[in-house]
Every structure is written in structure tokens, then in C-alpha cells.
Amino acid sequence: xxxxxxxxxxxxxxxxxxxxxxxxxxxxxxxxxxxxxxxxxxxxxxxxxxxxxxxxxxxxxxxxxxxxxxxxxxxxxxxxxxxxxxxxxxxxxxxxxxxxxxxxxxxxxxxxxxxxxxxxxxxxxxxxxxxxxxxxxxxxxxxxxxxxxxxxxxxxxxxxxxxxxxxxxxxxxxxxxxxxxxxxxxxxxxxxxxxxxxxxxxxxxxxxxxxxxxxxxxxxxxxxxxxxxxxxxxxxxxxxxxxxxxxxxxxxxxxxxxxxxxxxxxxxxxxxxxxxxxxxxxxxxxxxxxxxxxxxxxxxxxxxxxxxxxxxxxxxxxxxxxxxxxxxxxxxxxxxxxxxxxxxxxxxxxxxxxxxxxxxxxxxxxxxxxxxxxxxxxxxxxxxxxxxxxxxxxxxxxxxxxxxxxxxxxxxxxxxxxxxxxxxxxxxxxxxxxxxxxxxxxxxxxxxxxxxxxxxxxxxxxxxxxxxxxxxxxxxxxxxxxxxxxxxxxxxxxx
Numbered sequence: 215x216x217x218x219x220x221x222x223x224x225x226x227x228x229x230x231x232x233x234x235x236x237x238x239x240x241x242x243x244x245x246x247x248x249x250x251x252x253x254x255x256x257x258x259x260x261x262x263x264x265x266x267x268x269x270x271x272x273x274x275x276x277x278x279x280x281x282x283x284x285x286x287x288x289x290x291x292x293x294x295x296x297x298x299x300x301x302x303x304x305x306x307x308x309x310x311x312x313x314x315x316x317x318x319x320x321x322x323x324x325x326x327x328x329x330x331x332x333x334x335x336x337x338x339x340x341x342x343x344x345x346x347x348x349x350x351x352x353x354x355x356x357x358x359x360x361x362x363x364x365x366x367x368x369x370x371x372x373x374x375x376x377x378x379x380x381x382x383x384x385x386x387x388x389x390x391x392x393x394x395x396x397x398x399x400x401x402x403x404x405x406x407x408x409x410x411x412x413x414x415x416x417x418x419x420x421x422x423x424x425x426x427x428x429x430x431x432x433x434x435x436x437x438x439x440x441x442x443x444x445x446x447x448x449x450x451x452x453x454x455x456x457x458x459x460x461x462x463x464x465x466x467x468x469x470x471x472x473x474x475x476x477x478x479x480x481x482x483x484x485x486x487x488x489x490x491x492x493x494x495x496x497x498x499x500x501x502x503x504x505x506x507x508x509x510x511x512x513x514x515x516x517x518x519x520x521x522x523x524x525x526x527x528x529x530x531x532x533x534x535x536x537x538x539x540x541x542x543x544x545x546x547x548x549x550x551x552x553x554x555x556x557x558x559x560x561x562x563x564x565x566x567x568x569x570x571x572x573x574x575x576x577x578x579x580x581x582x583x584x585x586x587x588x589x590x591x592x593x594x595x596x597x598x599x600x601x602x603x604x605x606x607x608x609x610x611x612x613x614x615x616x617x618x619x620x621x622x623x624x625x626x627x628x629x630x631x632x633x634x635x636x637x638x639x640x641x642x643x644x645x646x647x648x649x650x651x652x653x654x655x656x657x658x659x660x661x662x663x664x665x666x667x668x669x670x671x672x673x674x675x676x677x678x679x680x681x682x683x684x685x686x687x688x689x690x691x692x693x694x695x696x697x698x699x700x701x702x703x704x705x706x707x708x709x
Contacts, residue, residue: 223350224400235407236301243347244298247308250345251291254315258284280321287314305348312342312356319360320367332381335364336388343392344399353396361385437528439470440518446471449523458528463502470526473499482511486524490515496531508535548622550600551607559621559629563679566619566633570672577672578640579679580630581686582647585664585698587626598658599626606665609650613643629683637703640669644701652699664699666690671704 219227226232236243258281291311298304319338342356365385369378437455439448446468456464463469471479478497485492491514499507510529517523546558554562563579570577584590584606591599603626610620610628619631632640644667651665668689670682685704693702 220401220404221350222397223354224397224404225350226404233301235404238407240298240301240304243301244295244304246345247298247304247347248292248295250341251288251295251311255285255288255292258288277322280318283318284315287311301347305352308346308348309352309356312346312360316356316360316363320363323364323367332368335361335368336385338364339385339388339392343396350396350400354393357389357392361389434527436530439464439526440516441470441524441526443515443522443524449518449521455528458501458530460502473501475500482513486513486515499528508532551604551622553607553610553628554619554621556621556623556629559619559623559631560679562619563631566631567672567677567679570633571674571677575634576636577682578632578635578637579670579672579682579686580632580640580644581623581668581683581690582628582630582644582665583667583690583694584626585666585694590659590663594658598656601658602656602663605654605656606651606663609654610647613647613650629686637669637671637705640671641701641703644669648699648701666693666698667701668693669701669703 221227226235261281262278288311291307294307295304298307315338319334323334339357339361342360343353346353346356348356362385365381369375369381432452434452435454437458438452439455440450441447442449448464448469451459451464459469459473463473466472474482474497478495482492482495482497485495491512493512495511495513497509497511499509501507508531510531511526512529513524513526515522516525518525546555546561547553548555566577569575584602587599587602590602603622606628607620607622610630614620614630614632617633618635621629621631623629630643632643635643648665648667652662655662668686668691670685670689672682676682689702689704689707692707693700696702
């Protein structure tokens with residue numbers, strides 16, 4: 215809302231704003247002027263009848279002419295007021311009417327010193343100040359002129375001049391009071407108009423903002439909803455949200471809350487109450503039909519049409535999460551066998567080593583190598599070699615426990631990490647694995663494949679896999695040197 219600056223006469227100091235005010239009130243001001251001119255016309259027609267009692271009086275003819283002037287200008291004012299196109303034209307019409315009425319009033323009052331003449335002298339200024347639509351300065355001029363001229367004409371025929379000071383003071387007081395009333399009226403009317411204009415602009419802006427919000431809400435491709443904070447009902451939802459959740463669920467109170475896991479919902483509520491907004495909160499939604507989607511949720515508190523609400527925006531990251539999982543799997547998994555790769559094997563070993571040291575439990579590592587694998591590749595092709603690797607990996611998965619880790623370390627070498635496993639248990643597992651490989655028949659190979667295995671235990675104080683894996687590797691090569699297809703523990707090598 216622009217500041218309201220008013221002149222001393224109660225009008226807007228800004229000419230443009232004053233012109234806007236006058237233009238908006240022009241129709242009402244013109245209607246009021248027609249009523250005033252019509253009333254003046256009617257009253258002076260009635261006064262014709264009253265003036266006949268002065269028939270034969272020397273002043274009768276002059277009075278009738280003066281009365282006729284008032285009737286004529288009032289009739290002309292009535293007709294012209296209906297065709298007024300601007301406030302300035304209306305002000306000129308009012309000022310012209312006032313000039314002729316003041317002149318005619320002087321003529322009518324001049325020969326009389328009766329109380330009626332005095333009454334007219336004091337009543338007429340009220341019309342000029344309060345009933346005519348014109349700028350304040352014009353009203354002030356008409357009011358003063360309509361007071362001074364009739365009073366001068368009235369006093370000119372008073373037999374005694376003793377009442378002159380009192381009449382003059384009374385008329386000055388009347389003009390001051392009427393001017394103050396007009397100033398106050400001008401101020402109040404313009405302030406009320408300014409408030410109405412400000413309210414109109416605010417409502418228009420609010421409507422535009424609401425339309426903009428609706429347009430933006432519908433244009434956003436991501437699901438967006440507005441939820442009533444009190445009862446959880448959906449106040450608004452864009453097309454993306456309707457397509458994402460379905461029309462049915464959005465009609466149910468607490469539909470969105472019910473689709474979020476309780477733990478996440480409690481956390482969301484706490485953050486929202488503390489900060490008034492949430493940005494990029496990762497959670498999982500269970501949609502109608504049982505579909506589960508990963509989303510990033512952003513929310514902010516707001517007031518929508520006087521209702522405390524929460525504006526929620528969702529970004530579906532299910533595809534991204536699946537891609538991340540695939541990338542993580544590819545980064546940690548051997549693509550041929552599906553086993554853990556070397557890097558991930560070492561990473562997992564750190565946790566198992568810490569656990570073993572903390573609780574004083576045994577931890578074993580096995581190195582296994584397919585015998586004469588290069589000969590398989592060279593003789594039967596890399597495809598058969600790949601099938602041999604994959605078959606061995608499947609066999610390992612079947613024989614080891616869920617808590618054990620099997621990895622392809624490179625080429626035809628495999629590693630097994632065995633928590634809670636001492637030397638005897640590791641030897642037993644290794645021999646079961648070696649025997650199972652002997653029984654593994656690959657249709658394309660004329661003879662079964664065999665493996666050599668080396669075993670080592672983690673020693674007290676070791677914090678990394680390297681030393682134990684190196685010992686297992688030494689045991690593995692000892693098994694190969696001993697003729698392959700056998701299991702060797704590092705302790706036997708060291709002895």
C-alpha cells in the first residue's frame with residue numbers, strides 16, 4: 215500500500231491519485247449534483263408562489279428575475295450533470311451554478327431585513343461547502359463568497375448597525391466550522407478510499423498469487439501435495455501426485471503419512487516442528503498395491519487459505535537407488551562368478567579382523583586355485599575356462615556358511631574368509647570343497663577339475679589381511695609343489 219499524503223484541505227497530495235479518486239467517484243458525485251440541482255429547482259418553483267405576495271412591490275419584478283435565474287441554472291445543471299465526462303467538468307458546472315445562485319441570492323435578500331433573509335444567508339454556505347462536488351479551494355471560495363455577498367446585502371438594509379459585529383463573527387465562525395467539517399470529510403473519504411484500494415489490490419494480488427501457485431503446482435512434474443496439518447487431509451495435489459499415488463488414496467486422511475515408515479514419520483515430524491521445513495529427506499513410501507518407492511521428501515509449513523498446512527514435494531529416486539545398488543554391486547562383485555571381488559574382500563576382512571580381536575575368536579583364511587587352469591583355456595577355449603570358474607563359484611556358495619565370505623581374487627584364484635573357524639574346522643571345510651570339486655563334472659571337459667588349497671590362521675595382533683593371506687598363499691604354492699589337488703595348512707609349511 216502506498217503512503218497516503220494529504221493536503222491541508224484533506225485531498226491527495228499526489229495529483230494522479232487524486233484524479234483516480236475523483237474519476238472513481240464521478241458517477242456518484244454527478245448523481246448527487248443532479249439531486250441538488252433538482253432540489254434547488256423544486257424549491258425555487260415553490261418560492262414563485264410565495265413571492266406573489268409581494269406583487270405590486272417595487273422589488274417584485276427584480277425578485278422574479280433573480281428567482282428565474284436560479285430556476286434556469288438549476289434546470290441546466292440537472293441536464294448537464296447527466297452528460298459530465300470528468301470531475302473537472304462537474305466542478306466547473308458546480309462553480310458556475312454557485313456563482314449564479316450567489317448573485318441571485320444577493321438580489322433576493324437585498325431589500326429584506328427579515329429573519330428569512332438572515333436564515334438564507336447562514337444556510338446557503340452549507341450548500342457550497344458540503345453539497346457541491348468541487349476541489350476544496352473552489353468550495354472555500356464559493357463558501358466565503360456565498361457568505362460575504364448575501365450578508366453584505368442583508369446588512370445594507372438593516373436600520374441599526376449594532377448587530378453587524380455579531381453577524382460578522384457568527385458568519386466567520388460558521389465558515390471556519392464548515393471548512394473544518396469539509397476538511398475532515400475529505401480526509402475520511404480519501405482514507406477510506408485508499409484502504410479500499412489497498413484491500414482491492416491485496417485481494418487481486420492474492421488471487422494472482424493463488425493462480426500462480428496453482429499453475430506452478432500443476433506445472434511441476436514432481437508430485438506435490440498440500441496437507442492439512444490438523445487432520446492430515448489433502449488440500450491440494452498436482453497431476454503428478456494424482457498419477458503417483460492414485461486418486462483413491464489422496465481422498466483418504468493421513469494417506470501420505472500412512473505410506474511412510476513409522477520411524478521416518480516420527481523423525482520427519484520432529485524436524486518439521488523444530489525447523490518449519492525439511493529438505494531432501496530420504497525415505498521409502500509404500501504405495502497402493504504394495505509398490506515400494508524410494509523418494510527424497512522436501513516439506514515446508516505454510517498457511518493456505520487460512521489453514522495451517524504443509525507443502526510436500528517428492529522426488530522419486532527409486533531408479534537412482536537401483537542404479538547405485540547396481541554400481542555398488544559391480545564395484546564389489548566379480549562380474550563372471552558373482553562372488554565378492556578382491557577390493558571388497560579386503561574391505562570386509564577389516565571388519566572381521568576387528569571382531570576377531572575384540573572377542574578373541576579364531577579367524578581363518580583360505581586360498582584356492584584351480585589346477586592347470588591355463589591348460590583348460592588353451593585347450594578348450596576361454597569359454598570353457600569361464601564355465602569352470604562359474605561352476606566352482608557356485609559350489610563354494612553351496613558349501614560355505616552364510617557368515618563366510620568367498621571372493622574371486624583374480625584369474626583362477628579364490629579366497630575364503632572364515633569367522634569363528636579354527637585350523638581343524640578350516641581343514642575340514644577345505645577338504646570337503648576339494649572333494650566336491652573332484653566330483654564336479656563339466657560336460658565339455660574330458661576329466662574333472664581339481665583345486666589346490668592353502669590355509670592360514672590370523673595371529674594375535676594382526677590388523678590387516680595381507681599377512682594371513684600371504685601365509686595362505688605360501689601354503690597354496692606348497693600344495694601345488696606337492697602335486698596339486700590337496701590342502702596344506704601354513705603351520706605344516708612353517709614346520
